[in-house]
Amino acid sequence: MFVGPRATHYAQALQHSTGFSWAGLLFGGYWLLYRKMYAQFFLLLAVLFFLGMIGAIIGLPWPVLLLVSLLPHVVYGCVGSHLYTRFVQDKVSAYQRSPKYSPQVFAESGGTSWSQPILWLFIQLITVWMLTTPFLRY
DSSP states (O other), X not given: OOSOTXXXXXXXXXXXXXXXXXXHHHHTHHHHHHTTOHHHHHHHHHHHHHHHHHHHHHTOOXXXXXXXXXXXXXXXXXXHHHHHHHHXXXXXXXXXXXXXXXXXXXXXXXXXXXXXXXXXXXXHHHHHHHHHSOGGGO
């Protein structure tokens, strides 16, 4: 109910505790937003911001910074299915302990969402456009 149509896949991932998430590898933070794992997404942003700042302060070349920014993708590829099943288990057990709203609302709060990853992509594109376009023309 909470996971959506791919519930059997994540139930199998929970039983085997191993599995590779291609979506986690390829999309990283976008995958977190798609799966409505907002706390993990903002933690990822904070870690990447911190690592980027430290790298810029000590003068790492941009290829090294690029490799550092790709590390979370590899991590989410390796442990993404397990991370999501833990997320679902926590949400479901919290709801079962104290159901604050109807089962229909609970089901809608889970699953997936295309709007957040698309919005984040739009924000990133606008930010890059603003930073690469001279401000004096406006």
